[in-house]
Amino acid sequence: MHILMTGGTGLIGTATCAALHAAGHKLTILTRRGRPATDYATYVTALGDCTEPVDAVINLAGAGLADRRWSGDYKRQIVSSRVGLTRELVAWLGGLEHIPKRLISASAIGYYGAADEQTFAEDGAPGAGFAATLCQSWENEAGRATEYGTQVSLLRFGVVLAREGGALGKMTQSFRLGVESWLGSGEQWLSWIHLADAIRAIQHVLDYDRPADVYNAVAPGPARHRELAHEVGRQSNTWLRLGVPAFAARVMAGEMAEELLLCGQRVLPEQLLEDGFQFHYPNLKEALADLMPGKR
Helix, strand or coil: CEEEEECCCCHHHHHHHHHHHHCCCEEEEECCCCCCCCCCEEEECCHHHCCCCCCEEEECCCCCCCCCCCCHHHHHHHHHHHHHHHHHHHHHHHCCCCCCCEEEEEEEHHHHCCCCCCEECCCCCCCCCHHHHHHHHHHHHHHHHHHHCCEEEEEEECEEECCCCCHHHHHCHHHHHCEEEEECCCCCEECEEEHHHHHHHHHHHHHCCCCCCEEEECCCCCEEHHHHHHHHHHCCCCCEEEEECHHHHHHHHCHHHHHHHCCCCEECCHHHHHCCCCCCCCCHHHHHHHHCHHHC
């Protein structure tokens, strides 16, 4: 297939591009900065520059929710890069002579809001807060593509764990100093997915004959933050265990700490499992053993 991808230079996008190229697909990547074509992809800086018929669109673009403190300006940047870009993408898609058959659009488990005790499957109700409202608006814009006959599948990603880049390195910085740490009580849920399984989930939805409307892109073994800290500590040479008080996290990160760091949600990938998807890394212990092999 000829696939148009947004967010193709990010953590998930870069790895997904390599996998799709290996599977024989042709790629066009929308990026803010022009890049020379490579063996497996052509880069464009405007949707109008993609002139060949597109079979499928994979929409992964968006400023990182946890990349910096949520100032008013950064919130607007987040909304523009996700909701605004998706609106522009769907409008472009609807004006094509050859309408893409499938749109796979990223979302996040922040859709469900923060919850201590609830467990969420794909039919879970939307939550409240900036992240939840953002995800709902983001998904609504992607869903408009169905008006043109495009099949839309939304992937609500959990925290993507990777060997380089992403959340894992930030979450384990103190471990390099021998300190096993967690934020707040450490009892908040972490619904995560190994990068390799995240890529495979995208490929699954792309290749599946009748993909569902919504998928939770998370591993079937969610864990609490303190469990992550303990498992990383077990594989590291730590000499001290120390929780970071909630008030300190709030001072450092403000509203973002309240929604993303000190709270979480227990999310399960029921639709992927129903489709017969096999996770390579279903639990945290196996995932960390692969991602931190030098720490054993």
